[in-house]
Amino acid sequence: MHSGPFVDALAGYIAIFVLVFVPALLIYVFWMIHILPEKIAERRGHPQADAIKTLCLLSLVFGGLLWPIAWLWAYSKPVFHQMAYGYDRVPPHSGDTPIEPSPSPAPAPERTAPPVTDLAALSALPGKP
Numbered sequence: 037m038h039s040g041p042f043v044d045a046l047a048g049y050i051a052i053f054v055l056v057f058v059p060a061l062l063i064y065v066f067w068m069i070h071i072l073p074e075k076i077a078e079r080r081g082h083p084q085a086d087a088i089k090t091l092c093l094l095s096l097v098f099g100g101l102l103w104p105i106a107w108l109w110a111y112s113k114p115v116f117h118q119m120a121y122g123y124d125r126v127p128p129h130s131g132d133t134p135i136e137p138s139p140s141p142a143p144a145p146e147r148t149a150p151p152v153t154d155l156a157a158l159s160a161l162p163g164k165p
Contacts, residue, residue: 076111
């Protein structure tokens, strides 16, 4: 095998690289995986994306135990939100502008004849016994 000052210097540089850069790289990869539910929720237009982001941050405090919940929440369809607000996605590029309500349905056509309120007149209609 090789020995000498060159091999010792190379081993020293490799040790510094492993001790400094590898942990930094692992922390970066952990962070990118950890904020993945937040990015998924934003990409899908999830109306509760801010809450999912908060859950991701709380998951850091609890050692990643809440991360699977945030991941499932990011992929879920917000059923109760749709029941409450009538939509299940945030419109693209909405920012802080409120969501416009949907236009009201077309008015019912007007009746051609006034309603019959007299029972005698009702029984006198053709086709009635």
